[in-house]
Amino acid sequence: MAEGDSPTVARRRVRLVLREAREAAGFTQQDVAEQMEWSLSKVIRIENGDVTIAPNDLRPLLTYLNVKDRAQVADLLATAKIARTRQRQAWYQKPEFREHLTDGLRRLIEYETEALSVHSYSVFHIPGTLQLPSYSRALINMWRDEMTDEQREYRLEARRLRHEAVLQRIGSLRMTALLDESVFMRAVGGPEIFAEQLEEILRLEEQDLVKIRMFPFTADAALSYNAGFDIVFLGSEDEETEAGDKVNAVMYRETGTSDEIVEDKAVTTRHFDRYRKLWEAAIDEDETVDFVKKRIRELR
Template identity: 55%
Template sequence: MPEGDSPTVARRRVRLALREARERADLTQLQVADEMEWSLSKVIRIENGDVSISPNDLRPLLAYLGIKDKPTVAALVADARIARTRQRQVWYQKPEFRENLTDATRKLIEYENEAAQMRSYSVYYVPGPLQTPAYAAALMTRFEDELSESQRERRIEARRLRRESLLARAASGDVRILVMVDESVLRRTIGGPAVFAEQLRELLRLAETDAITIRMVPFSLDASVTNNASFDLLTLGEGEVLYRETGLGDEMIEDRDTTAKHRARYDKVWHEVADEAATITFVKSQIHSMEQAQ
């Protein structure tokens, strides 16, 4: 067990080990629930990371799933203890945010606070934590028919808080942020020329101060990362998690094969697209165009 792990990382390690062991044993969640005399919902919540399993519950479960190696059992029990360490209530778990953010989004925010690296790919708009308040507000107007004014306000506030936390960690060297955006993201004037120019200037500032490393996928390059989804890959401890969203919803994926495929595709395209210098030159030209349009 790596020293200094947070409850978030420790809980993730336990639940992934349990899920993978159950799948290797070809057992369903219902079969596990019946054997342990638990409710099915308890098993689901443990595997989803919604609750932490106690060491007393973990030991017999590990035995049932065939995990008997003493060092492995000891490490997982130690992780279970760390996972149950009481933390101060974080802002995204407060009722006003729990009611207005999806489960996947709250899980993403939790992992953003622990990630050592974050690789972001966007096909439509500037990634959430990098958005200026005005850009975020303009983008949120597109959901007036789906979200109430209160819901939109909470989501805008959540983006502001995410931004503060993530960029503070980047400034201190705790996380490295790689951003890859489709050329359309740097052309789509969300909010109008003034708002969009401000957003582009902010991206330029972040890139020039090394808070982020940004590259653009130009229209001329025939290499798509995904067909229709933006995503974030976050490196946590020994593995990665994938947050993926489309216009219809979002999801958090922790399957190792899926995350590995997205990472391989991301790395491949990263080396084919416009580099940082060319991307910054393009951003500057777009800022000039927006200023001329005002």
């Protein structure tokens, strides 16, 4: 229901409906701009979630897009009002972070604050929200030649703040992390830093913030072609479209210094299904904890 949405979730709901309705009607963004007597950039910004749409603009737009079901129109109008509710400026919206963080990363952080569950898959490193600052710095320094000093520092600060935000949500956020065995064998930052990072993972697991499974080298299953991705659910994981696609999921995909948010329901659902298959093929949480403890002893 719209009245249960936060402004972040409401804004996403409205823009996705508008984009899907436009595509279903066979209209381009330029068609919408000309019909509504708007600039093309306004249409693009609405569909990207950069700006909200006023209810007075939404009603004629829905008519043009052939969205005529009265209950749906009323719900969207109510949702649009929520989306325009002014929120306290979050740290990641401040000018210095907007300048140095990618659009995809800032949107991920915004979604993380509203998420009910987050599922992370990684072949190369510990997921960002679980990283200690020392591990983050050692990891991001690998890309020293591709970032300015300021970019590195603000990304490091962003990871620190994301980690703190996750700790504050113990009990209200469900997280899982599926990590390839190579993640545990690659001692980023050296033995001491990496051992501390592994101890932090165990601490978070003991606090029931995250469930961790390792995908071993010996597993009789194919790895995902993606080096890593996060599936973020902003609502129930069970809600689906008629085609069986997940309604409330978005995916964040990162490769080196580039990244993106994927909101296509079919693509996100396909990756989540792949995640669940790999999760079942991995060793369970107790075996993973035993492996991590053994790895810490080796590093010490």
